[in-house]
Amino acid sequence: MKIDQILNNIYPLPDTSKSTIKECISEISYPKGYFLLRANKIETSIYFIKKGIVRAYANSADNEITFWFGKEGDAVISMKSYVANQKGYEDIKLLEDCELYELKIQNLQKLFEKDINIANWGRRFAEQELIKTEERLISRQFRTAKERYKELLKNNSDLIQRVQLGHIASYLGITQVSLSRIRAEIK
Template identity: 50%
Template sequence: MILIEQLRNIAVFASLSDSSLHELSKHMELVKHPKGAIIIRADKVEPNFFVLEKGIARAYCNGENQEITFWFGQAGNVLFSFNSYINNRPGYENVELLENSTLIQMRLNDLFSLYEQNLEIANWGRKIAEQELIATEKRLIDRAFKGAAERYQEFITQSPELNKRVALKHIASYLGVTQVTLSRIRAACK
């Protein structure tokens, strides 16, 4: 159980009334994990939904000889195994904390029950999925229209915090290039 005042500071909860926030908070708890912790594992149904209260995280898939980072989370972002959340099936992604972090944690089953009971919370969940959807689609389109150098410039402009705190190898795969290519891009614009 978490205090409503604490949730009010987190942007993702801004649209909710006190009463809905209270309903949610009953099922939430605060957990801490150290840097390097893997909080979601591929091939396992993850029963929890998280909000990153403090810290940063990355989601990645394991390929044959490489790891691809395809998502970064910062304080205030929601964090869940897409396939567990949406289809109740094992996910394809691992989520690793890149710093010592604090997470708000809630059972998916509790969240799903609230979706079936509370109209405001159901619409809140809808908007979360919609915002993630539009961000993901924009990234897909950017891959087609923008070169790797331009995507990198945009990344450091729009996510200066991540740029400071995340290893370049993770940024490289997030941008869809190898680390060598990213090094070349960085060398070219010095």
């Protein structure tokens, strides 16, 4: 996905503002298995996925709990680092070779001070990320595992082909055995 489309999906910018923000963005790539963000570290960049898929998870006492998948067009960010300049709680690992756009948070904050359009873009970005987090929380609290799986199929069916079932089960908050049972029921 091209950076212009990603930026516009967040909040349409005038051409001059878009050019200004794009000057601060660089393209990078990393191989499958690379840790893009690490827990207990203040992250200094926001990434946008041009190509590939990533998984966000946190470690519990005995396993990893997946709480988010990102794919083409999605932002990869530690909100705790972005908003409060504090250490994040999540690890974000690449599940495929990825091409990414990187934007340094410090550079973006300087642009907020200089350009109201970019400041509004940043506000919309944070608002959208908050809504996504809220929707995941509500889904996990009020929907059954079967309903969450059906929702995943409806909204992100490509994840089923691209992500290990163990990660999908963790994301849904169930065991792999339960996921297999749900998948058999749906077929």
